[in-house]
Amino acid sequence: MQWHQVLGFVAAVTPLTLIPGTSFTLVTQQVIAGSRSDGVRAAFGSACGLLVHAAFAAIGLSAVVMSSAQALTVVKLLGGIYLIWLGVTTWRSTRRDADRGADRDADRDVGKSAERTVRGRWRLPWTQLGGFSQGLWSNVLNPKAASVHLTLVPQFLTAGRPVAPQIATLAVAHVVVVLVWLLFWTSVVAAARPTIGTPRFRRGMCRLAGAVLIALGIRTAIAS
Template identity: 70%
Template sequence: MKLLGGIYLIWLGVTTWRSTRRGVQTAVRRRWRLPWAQLGGFGQGLWSNVLNPKAASVYLTLVPQFLTSSRPIAPQMTTLAIAHVAVVLVLLLFWTSVVATARTAIDTPRFRRGMSRLTGAVLVALGIRTATAS
């Protein structure tokens, strides 16, 4: 089974490496889209966070630690919500600027060719290692 897995990884690596000869494919394939994809970035982010059970579990487990039962809850929750929005806003703006800057370097045929070659080489190396492992 290891030998078959190794051969498959080597085949994937060679196929990936050879795909760089054909150049970057410009055809856009139709992919399956989420129902809320037409809402734009904000709508997608909102729904993915609202439907994420991990987000609710984090808030339900962490927020009570920061609340004092001797004071009114509403002002405390408001303060925590404002702090959370401020921190997330700064973090997301930072990553948005990083990704926008990196996109100019990443979205080039030369970079894609290099990444395909690197990926192919890594897959071949992993395939050889898997096939020869004892």
């Protein structure tokens, strides 16, 4: 594979990456509701989801899925249901955050700070991977992410050479493009938090992100 092929693929995939979608929405929600590190984890999770599709494409699994109407329908439904569920939980998290704020105020009044410390100490270790897991599964269950490797990638492959190494090269290029964009956007949102990070704004943005995720899930589930 020549460098001009890789550069051509980057030029083709960059506009698709810049279009706001699931990963963009997840990163925004994670930074606003949590912190910059949460957005970074979501960005890397999304990138790893692309690597999963690249691996599937390399072994032919994605081709089987995309060529079977029944299998593609299942993937679309799973992806749509997951995004809808994620949107609903994102929306509901605003109420939980408000409840936790009220609980903290009540705890201070009755002197229960020590009990809260113990509860935080026993928090499950994998809860810190929430953003990563959401980013990962949102792309793994996204048929459009798979279609990139089945419609766009083949145009940049060299005939007569092993396919897997070429797909791996293009997948790395795709991941770099996605990470550069998502990490840049993470920094932008994180830098704006001191200005826009009021509780009311955060609740509004989380609700907006939840609504967008639900809309993306419906679109994914019913897309032909």
